[in-house]
Amino acid sequence: MKPLVPVARPVARYRAAVDRAASLQTIDAALTRIGRVANSRRNAARRAERAGVNLSATAVSALAVTYRHGPARLSTLAEHLDLEPSRASKEMRRLIDAGLVTQAPDPDDRRASVLSVTKEGSAAFRRYRKAADELLAEALAGWSDKDLDRVATHVDRLATTLTSSATAHR
Secondary structure, three states, X not given: OOOOOOOOHHHHHHHHHHHHHHHHHHHXXXXXXXXXXHOOHHHHHXXXXXXXXXXXXXXXXXXXXXXXXXXXXXXXXXXXXXXXXXXXXXXXXXXXXXXXXXXXXXXXXXXXXXXXXXXHHHHHHHHHHHXXXXXXXXXXXXXXXXXXXXXXXXXXXXXXXXXXXXXXXX
Protein backbone atom coordinates (compact mmCIF):
# COMPACT_ATOMS: atom_id res chain seq x y z
CA MET A 1 0.00 0.00 0.00
CA LYS A 2 1.23 3.46 -0.96
CA PRO A 3 1.62 6.04 1.79
CA LEU A 4 -0.85 8.91 1.65
CA VAL A 5 0.66 12.14 0.37
CA PRO A 6 -1.05 15.42 1.29
CA VAL A 7 -2.66 17.09 -1.71
CA ALA A 8 -1.93 20.82 -1.56
CA ARG A 9 -2.56 21.66 -5.18
CA PRO A 10 -6.34 22.24 -4.98
CA VAL A 11 -5.84 24.46 -1.92
CA ALA A 12 -3.09 26.41 -3.68
CA ARG A 13 -5.32 26.86 -6.74
CA TYR A 14 -8.17 28.04 -4.53
CA ARG A 15 -5.89 30.55 -2.77
CA ALA A 16 -4.62 31.78 -6.14
CA ALA A 17 -8.20 32.22 -7.39
CA VAL A 18 -9.17 34.10 -4.22
CA ASP A 19 -6.05 36.27 -4.43
CA ARG A 20 -6.76 37.00 -8.10
CA ALA A 21 -10.38 37.91 -7.34
CA ALA A 22 -9.24 40.17 -4.49
CA SER A 23 -6.67 41.81 -6.77
CA LEU A 24 -9.29 42.41 -9.46
CA GLN A 25 -11.63 43.96 -6.87
CA THR A 26 -8.80 46.19 -5.65
CA ILE A 27 -8.01 47.29 -9.21
CA ASP A 28 -11.67 48.01 -9.93
CA ALA A 29 -12.05 50.05 -6.74
CA ALA A 30 -8.84 51.96 -7.46
CA LEU A 31 -9.94 52.75 -11.02
CA THR A 32 -13.26 54.01 -9.68
CA ARG A 33 -11.50 56.30 -7.18
CA ILE A 34 -9.04 57.55 -9.81
CA GLY A 35 -11.87 58.20 -12.29
CA ARG A 36 -13.86 60.06 -9.67
CA VAL A 37 -10.90 62.33 -8.84
CA ALA A 38 -9.74 62.77 -12.43
CA ASN A 39 -13.21 63.65 -13.68
CA SER A 40 -14.41 65.70 -10.73
CA ARG A 41 -15.69 69.20 -11.39
CA ARG A 42 -13.52 70.49 -8.55
CA ASN A 43 -10.29 69.15 -10.08
CA ALA A 44 -11.32 70.28 -13.56
CA ALA A 45 -11.88 73.76 -12.11
CA ARG A 46 -8.44 73.68 -10.44
CA ARG A 47 -6.79 72.76 -13.73
CA ALA A 48 -8.78 75.38 -15.65
CA GLU A 49 -8.03 78.09 -13.08
CA ARG A 50 -4.31 77.32 -13.08
CA ALA A 51 -4.29 77.31 -16.89
CA GLY A 52 -6.38 80.45 -17.22
CA VAL A 53 -8.86 78.51 -19.35
CA ASN A 54 -12.52 79.15 -18.57
CA LEU A 55 -14.07 75.97 -19.97
CA SER A 56 -16.16 73.13 -18.54
CA ALA A 57 -14.58 69.69 -18.29
CA THR A 58 -16.63 68.52 -21.29
CA ALA A 59 -15.53 71.53 -23.34
CA VAL A 60 -11.90 70.83 -22.44
CA SER A 61 -12.37 67.22 -23.57
CA ALA A 62 -13.87 68.44 -26.85
CA LEU A 63 -10.96 70.84 -27.33
CA ALA A 64 -8.46 68.05 -26.56
CA VAL A 65 -10.07 65.68 -29.06
CA THR A 66 -10.14 68.38 -31.74
CA TYR A 67 -6.50 69.25 -30.97
CA ARG A 68 -5.42 65.60 -31.24
CA HIS A 69 -7.67 64.40 -34.09
CA GLY A 70 -8.59 67.49 -36.08
CA PRO A 71 -9.25 68.70 -38.61
CA ALA A 72 -12.12 66.25 -38.62
CA ARG A 73 -15.86 66.00 -39.10
CA LEU A 74 -18.13 66.35 -36.11
CA SER A 75 -19.15 62.67 -36.30
CA THR A 76 -15.51 61.58 -35.97
CA LEU A 77 -14.88 63.91 -33.03
CA ALA A 78 -18.14 62.83 -31.35
CA GLU A 79 -17.01 59.21 -31.60
CA HIS A 80 -13.68 60.05 -29.94
CA LEU A 81 -15.56 61.93 -27.22
CA ASP A 82 -18.01 59.06 -26.79
CA LEU A 83 -20.85 61.58 -27.07
CA GLU A 84 -23.97 61.65 -29.19
CA PRO A 85 -23.44 63.97 -32.19
CA SER A 86 -26.05 66.45 -30.89
CA ARG A 87 -24.21 66.79 -27.56
CA ALA A 88 -20.82 67.05 -29.29
CA SER A 89 -22.28 69.71 -31.59
CA LYS A 90 -23.29 71.85 -28.59
CA GLU A 91 -19.79 71.61 -27.11
CA MET A 92 -18.18 72.42 -30.45
CA ARG A 93 -20.51 75.39 -30.90
CA ARG A 94 -19.28 76.77 -27.55
CA LEU A 95 -15.67 76.32 -28.65
CA ILE A 96 -16.37 77.98 -32.01
CA ASP A 97 -18.10 80.90 -30.26
CA ALA A 98 -15.09 81.23 -27.93
CA GLY A 99 -12.72 81.36 -30.92
CA LEU A 100 -10.95 78.13 -29.96
CA VAL A 101 -12.22 76.01 -32.87
CA THR A 102 -13.11 76.86 -36.46
CA GLN A 103 -15.60 75.20 -38.79
CA ALA A 104 -14.91 75.08 -42.52
CA PRO A 105 -16.34 73.22 -45.52
CA ASP A 106 -14.94 69.73 -45.96
CA PRO A 107 -12.76 69.83 -49.10
CA ASP A 108 -13.83 66.25 -49.94
CA ASP A 109 -17.56 66.89 -49.50
CA ARG A 110 -18.77 70.50 -49.62
CA ARG A 111 -22.04 69.50 -47.91
CA ALA A 112 -20.11 68.58 -44.77
CA SER A 113 -17.74 70.57 -42.58
CA VAL A 114 -14.56 69.94 -40.65
CA LEU A 115 -13.55 71.32 -37.28
CA SER A 116 -10.04 72.52 -36.45
CA VAL A 117 -8.38 74.05 -33.42
CA THR A 118 -7.39 77.70 -33.81
CA LYS A 119 -4.05 79.11 -32.67
CA GLU A 120 -5.83 80.35 -29.52
CA GLY A 121 -7.39 76.91 -29.02
CA SER A 122 -4.00 75.20 -29.31
CA ALA A 123 -2.50 77.59 -26.78
CA ALA A 124 -5.44 77.10 -24.39
CA PHE A 125 -5.18 73.31 -24.63
CA ARG A 126 -1.40 73.35 -24.05
CA ARG A 127 -1.86 75.57 -20.97
CA TYR A 128 -4.56 73.25 -19.63
CA ARG A 129 -2.42 70.18 -20.29
CA LYS A 130 0.57 71.84 -18.57
CA ALA A 131 -1.58 72.69 -15.53
CA ALA A 132 -2.84 69.10 -15.35
CA ASP A 133 0.72 67.77 -15.57
CA GLU A 134 1.88 70.16 -12.83
CA LEU A 135 -0.93 69.16 -10.49
CA LEU A 136 -0.18 65.48 -11.01
CA ALA A 137 3.53 66.08 -10.41
CA GLU A 138 2.68 67.89 -7.17
CA ALA A 139 0.41 65.04 -6.02
CA LEU A 140 3.13 62.46 -6.73
CA ALA A 141 6.08 64.56 -5.49
CA GLY A 142 6.87 62.02 -2.75
CA TRP A 143 7.16 59.11 -5.14
CA SER A 144 10.56 57.89 -6.31
CA ASP A 145 11.45 57.97 -10.01
CA LYS A 146 11.62 54.16 -9.91
CA ASP A 147 8.08 53.91 -8.48
CA LEU A 148 6.75 56.40 -11.03
CA ASP A 149 8.33 54.46 -13.88
CA ARG A 150 6.94 51.17 -12.58
CA VAL A 151 3.42 52.58 -12.16
CA ALA A 152 3.56 54.34 -15.55
CA THR A 153 4.46 51.05 -17.25
CA HIS A 154 1.68 49.09 -15.54
CA VAL A 155 -1.00 51.77 -15.87
CA ASP A 156 -0.20 52.15 -19.58
CA ARG A 157 -0.44 48.39 -20.03
CA LEU A 158 -3.75 48.36 -18.12
CA ALA A 159 -5.13 51.23 -20.22
CA THR A 160 -4.10 49.46 -23.44
CA THR A 161 -5.73 46.22 -22.30
CA LEU A 162 -8.95 47.87 -21.18
CA THR A 163 -9.31 50.06 -24.28
CA SER A 164 -8.58 47.12 -26.56
CA SER A 165 -11.18 45.04 -24.73
CA ALA A 166 -13.77 47.84 -24.89
CA THR A 167 -13.13 48.40 -28.61
CA ALA A 168 -13.49 44.66 -29.33
CA HIS A 169 -16.92 44.59 -27.67
CA ARG A 170 -18.49 47.53 -29.53
